Amino acid sequence: MTTPKVGFVSLGCPKALVDSERILTQLRTEGYQISSSYEGADVVVVNTCGFIDSAKAESLDAIGEAISENGKVIVTGCMGVDESVIRQVHPSVLSVSGPQQYEEVVRAVHEVVPPKVDHDPFVDLVPPQGIKLTPRHYAYLKISEGCNHHCSFCIIPSMRGVLVSRPIGEVMDEAQRLVKAGVKELLVISQDTSAYGVDIKYRSGFWGGRPLKTQMISLAEALSTLGVWVRLHYVYPYPNVDDIIPLMAEGKVLPYLDIPFQHASPKILKLMKRPAFEDKTLARIKKWREICPDLTIRSTFIVGFPGETEEDFQYLLDWLSEAQLDRVGCFKYSDVDGASANDLPDQVPEKIKQDRWERFMAHQQAISAARLQGKIGKEISVLVDEIDEEGFPIGRSSADAPEIDGLVYLDKETPVKVGDMVRALVTDADEYDLYADIIRIQS
Secondary structure, three states: OOOOEEEEEEOOOHHHHHHHHHHHHHHHHHHOOOEOOOOOOOEEEEOOOOOOOHHHHHHHHHHHHHHHOOOEEEEEHHHHHHHHHHHHHHHOOEOOOOOOOOOOOOOHHHHHHHOOOOOOOOOOOOOOOOOOOOOOOOOEEEEEEEEOOOOOOOHHHHHHHEEEOHHHHHHHHHHHHHOOOOOOOEEEEEEOOOOHHHHOOOOEEOOEEEEEEOOOHHHHHHOOOOOEEEEEOOOOOHHHHHHOHHHHOOOOOOOEEEOOOOOOOHHHHHHHHOOOOOHHHHHHHHHHHHHOOOOEEEEEEEEEEOOHHHHHHHHHHHHHHOOOOOOEEEOOOOOOOOOOOOOOOOOOHHHHHHHHHHHHHHHHHHHHHHHHOOOOOEEEEEEEEOOOOOEEEEHHHHHHOOOOOOOEEEEOOOOOOOEEEEEEEEEEOOOOEEEEEEEEEEE
């Protein structure tokens, strides 16, 4: 019997990527091979994203391509919560399941192409860290599923459920396996990292023979002992975030906060039903930077939300000038099926949304460029992600998360390889990226 092969298409956010890695690890354990092409696969799994309309369209296109190229397609992920939408466009899909339904995906694969009966997982080994879809030197570490918030523009709780925190011992065991396998950067992800442990009242777990509370500060402290970069994503600015900043100042975790502010106008934030935002946010940012001057803050914002006036938008621009955020993304508001914001009055015309988006981006670009100019002449640590065709290394600093932030372009006088950590001197900067000369290899 030939070895069964599965093709895999993973769309959406890092949380969905981790879901894909779990499914692939299970299939690999059962003896399946992962095909790099449609032609070589016995079946194709498409892990979809269903957050906004453009993501849904991309998912439907990916499903259609897989059907056209292979014919046997299993669909899972966030868009799978509404099976009728998928089957209306692609009635021939073999199975549809929602996010985190790993067993259902594996069962569907079994039905299409059964595993080898003589497969022995103790002989056909899977790496201890599982199958990863990221480069060998960094990995996403998911600490919880779901979300307890009910933001008016979002349907994630209806797709992924309420907050369910992973046991801290289990999280740390996975982190340790990844580090032993060569990972040099752990990217901590969830829907709400600050809320880790709230659902289980921060009860203690065990790791390395000692008790650990299931909460963000305890997790960050424990991860800092592994000797790798630790980057925190999707952090809501609850009061407990203040406790993390000293760890960043001490070099225990990266001085990097990914906080989805979404807006600054108190009126719009109230309409958005955003949690944990109050008038003291600017003061807290100032205090964080006093404690940790190297702190990088990235965020995302929505312009053109229903009810947003020119006054609200100008309030946002003024707030940005004061906050001096380092990395910022911006989206034009669009309705999401099932979101309560769809029914809000005073929808903003598309032309005004576009105008505000352009003004927002120009405003923030000037801020980001000025902050990068301030790094010229400074020494930074850089993790090498790739070597380009001409032999020049390209990497990221502590201020740059993979795929969403900037890059550091290095000289090639010192031979380095992907995964190396180097010390470099910043020589130039543009609106998004840095240019630096390697001083020495750190590891």
